[in-house]
Amino acid sequence: xxxxxxxxxxxxxxxxxxxxxxxxxxxxxxxxxxxxxxxxxxxxxxxxxxxxxxxxxxxxxxxxxxxxxxxxxxxxxxxxxxxxxxxxxxxxxxxxxxxxxxxxxxxxxxxxxxxxxxxxxxxxxxxxxxxxxxxxxxxxxxxxxxxxxxxxxxxxxxxxxxxxxxxxxxxxxxxxxxxxxxxxxxxxxxxxxxxxxxxxxxxxxxxxxxxxxxxxxxxxxxxxxxxxxxxxxxxxxxxxxxxxxxxxxxxxxxxxxxxxxxxxxxxxxxxxxxxxxxxxxxxxxxxxxxxxxxxxxxxxxxxxxxxxxxxxxxxxxxxxxxxxxxxxxxxxxxxxxxxxxxxxxxxxxxxxxxxxxxxxxxxxxxxxxxxxxxxxxxxxxxxxxxxxxxxxxxxxxxxxxxxxxxxxxxxxxxxxxxxxxxxxxxxxxxxxxxxxxxxxxxxxxxxxxxxxxxxx
Amino acid sequence: xxxxxxxxxxxxxxxxxxxxxxxxxxxxxxxxxxxxxxxxxxxxxxxxxxxxxxxxxxxxxxxxxxxxxxxxxxxxxxxxxxxxxxxxxxxxxxxxxxxxxxxxxxxxxxxxxxxxxxxxxxxxxxxxxxxxxxxxxxxxxxxxxxxxxxxxxxxxxxxxxxxxxxxxxxxxxxxxxxxxxxxxxxxxxxxxxxxxx
Numbered sequence: 001x002x003x004x005x006x007x008x009x010x011x012x013x014x015x016x017x018x019x020x021x022x023x024x025x026x027x028x029x030x031x032x033x034x035x036x037x038x039x040x041x042x043x044x045x046x047x048x049x050x051x052x053x054x055x056x057x058x059x060x061x062x063x064x065x066x067x068x069x070x071x072x073x074x075x076x077x078x079x080x081x082x083x084x085x086x087x088x089x090x091x092x093x094x095x096x097x098x099x100x101x102x103x104x105x106x107x108x109x110x111x112x113x114x115x116x117x118x119x120x121x122x123x124x125x126x127x128x129x130x131x132x133x134x135x136x137x138x139x140x141x142x143x144x145x146x147x148x149x150x151x152x153x154x155x156x157x158x159x160x161x162x163x164x165x166x167x168x169x170x171x172x173x174x175x176x177x178x179x180x181x182x183x184x185x186x187x188x189x190x191x192x193x194x195x196x197x198x199x200x201x202x203x204x205x206x207x208x209x210x211x212x213x214x215x216x217x218x219x220x221x222x223x224x225x226x227x228x229x230x231x232x233x234x235x236x237x238x239x240x241x242x243x244x245x246x247x248x249x250x251x252x253x254x255x256x257x258x259x260x261x262x263x264x265x266x267x268x269x270x271x272x273x274x275x276x277x278x279x280x281x282x283x284x285x286x287x288x289x290x291x292x293x294x295x296x297x298x299x300x301x302x303x304x305x306x307x308x309x310x311x312x313x314x315x316x317x318x319x320x321x322x323x324x325x326x327x328x329x330x331x332x333x334x335x336x337x338x339x340x341x342x343x344x345x346x347x348x349x350x351x352x353x354x355x356x357x358x359x360x361x362x363x364x365x366x367x368x369x370x371x372x373x374x375x376x377x378x379x380x381x382x383x384x385x386x387x388x389x390x391x392x393x394x395x396x397x398x399x400x401x402x403x404x405x406x407x408x409x410x411x412x413x414x415x416x417x418x419x420x421x422x423x424x425x426x427x428x429x430x431x432x433x434x435x436x437x438x439x440x441x442x443x444x445x446x447x448x449x450x451x452x453x454x455x456x
Numbered sequence: 457x458x459x460x461x462x463x464x465x466x467x468x469x470x471x472x473x474x475x476x477x478x479x480x481x482x483x484x485x486x487x488x489x490x491x492x493x494x495x496x497x498x499x500x501x502x503x504x505x506x507x508x509x510x511x512x513x514x515x516x517x518x519x520x521x522x523x524x525x526x527x528x529x530x531x532x533x534x535x536x537x538x539x540x541x542x543x544x545x546x547x548x549x550x551x552x553x554x555x556x557x558x559x560x561x562x563x564x565x566x567x568x569x570x571x572x573x574x575x576x577x578x579x580x581x582x583x584x585x586x587x588x589x590x591x592x593x594x595x596x597x598x599x600x601x602x603x604x605x606x607x608x609x610x611x612x613x614x615x616x617x618x619x620x621x622x623x624x625x626x627x628x629x630x631x632x633x634x635x636x637x638x639x640x641x642x643x644x645x646x647x648x649x650x651x652x653x
Binding site (some may be wrong): 012015016018020021022024026035036038039043044047049052063064076078079081082085127128129131142143144145146147148150151154155156157158159161163193194197198206224227229293311402403410420421423424425428429 | 473475477479480483484485487488489490492497502507531532535536537539541543544558560561562565566569570596618619620621630631632634635636638639641642645646650
């Protein structure tokens with residue numbers, strides 16, 4: 001019987017299925033961070049349990065870490081306690097930690113792929129909804145709550161019901177100035193912030209195939225923003241080239257063996273999906289959001305829909321029917337697990353080189369990991385940013401969710417390459433406009449929402 | 457946390473908004489705890505309190521007219537982050553049931569793992585609940601997990617829940633208890649060669 005990519009991976013991870021209930025799904029890799037793990041460790045200890053498979057867990061500190069002076073003790077007391085709890089818990093339970101100060105530290109969904117921990121065919125979970133990112137490597141990856149973190153620590157398994165499957169095909173060649181971020185913002189704007197709830201999504205089609213791994217990660221990352229449990233993309237030469245030689249990628253004969261196996265990871269020709277959507281790449285323009293969920297997006301040259309939710313528009317201080325282009329912004333945030341990889345920084349630098357930021361904006365660039373930061377320095381990207389007046393900070397989740405000091409002040413507008421524009425997401429009463437790194441870069445230079453196509 | 461749920465009859469607190477995300481339920485800056493307790497104080501923090509900590513009079517949780525163990529909200533409730541703190545905050549604030557026409561997946565799992573029952577009803581039934589409470593804030597709603605029904609006045613409708621989870625909630629079982637009981641099967645599974653079929 002023909003199978004989907006999802007089913008091929010799912011089926012070989014099912015330990016057993018409870019009659020009329022969920023399946024027991026075996027988890028290959030478990031990423032943990034400081035915010036959603038402490039209660040899970042406490043729960044384990046309360047039950048008198050050890051971590052079942054500590055070598056299948058990778059830990060890092062990212063959500064609440066400061067992005068300046070990381071060599072100093074964390075000033076904010078509660079954050080410091082949480083980060084210290086992760087240090088203590090991982091030490092006690094023999095889990096590898098890439099914490100503050102470690103050359104591999106960074107946003108969990110940046111470091112997993114970057115280190116080659118994330119590999120095709122795996123099941124991967126993390127107490128973070130953007131775990132869907134790892135699906136770019138043909139994995140079943142999804143976010144879980146803390147009780148589930150505890151379950152995986154205790155048994156390396158989760159009880160899961162098989163989701164419905166959706167395939168989204170993006171066919172054709174992307175227009176100039178259009179990036180993978182625009183593809184996913186376009187998809188979410190079309191199917192809404194809840195349009196894929198209950199589904200696991202496979203992205204396919206020639207436009208998806210043309211993307212780098214970084215671009216594919218951006219797309220899978222935001223699957224959750226349309227309600228999907230996760231997103232995934234079949235592996236190809238781009239995937240294999242990315243993985244080969246990475247720290248934890250297989251080597252030698254093991255690499256060859258894995259490669260043969262990974263090449264089988266694709267949906268069979270006649271495989272059935274519960275829903276299938278096809279989008280023409282040519283229809284996609286640079287996108288931006290105007291509202292308070294990621295489905296509220298339009299082309300940068302578009303107008304805010306007349307029927308847009310008035311509560312959202314009141315929060316955003318925007319008018320139905322108005323153009324979004326030309327809207328003055330106060331902050332530009334380039335970072336987050338969506339767009340903080342070296343390719344994103346290179347793209348921004350290539351546009352910004354020889355230009356200066358507008359006087360009315362403050363620009364924060366927060367690399368996704370220490371390795372991204374070091375690579376940027378090696379390539380001289382740090383100097384390009386310094387000359388442009390951008391503030392290159394240290395790795396972490398930063399202003400994506402404003403758990404640390406990096407908050408957008410109340411009422412201010414921020415063009416952000418992150419994934420959520422919810423009320424208060426970037427700080428109480430902060431106003432977020434989600435966009436691609438290129439659209440963020442042009443806003444940094446012009447001080448307003450602009451169309452990158454007029455500049456390149 | 458009360459373990460096990462079956463029959464609940466209570467007045468309800470309605471929040472007539474769609475797409476309520478977990479950043480509204482509990483903003484990220486309040487996730488810096490290492491225990492599961494006390495999150496209820498910050499439930500709907502930025503809708504409930506001004507920047508100076510004084511209550512916002514127009515928010516429903518600050519209106520003594522509305523109270524109860526049932527929270528009623530518009531579709532796509534709990535979208536966004538996987539933070540289980542959202543379920544902890546709702547439970548800690550005294551709710552045992554959330555009624556909506558549509559729940560985000562991760563939130564639903566988190567709720568079930570904390571004996572907070574998510575009840576999915578039709579959009580029409582949801583609107584009837586909102587209308588009934590608007591007319592009379594003392595309207596009682598009854599939820600019967602065993603029978604899988606929700607009753608509003610003379611109006612009764614059924615809701616879905618998978619049998620496994622239902623048994624867990626009725627008896628106070630955790631998923632983790634079950635998974636621990638099959639650890640030998642998990643170990644045997646790990647020994648089997650993994651092939652793609």
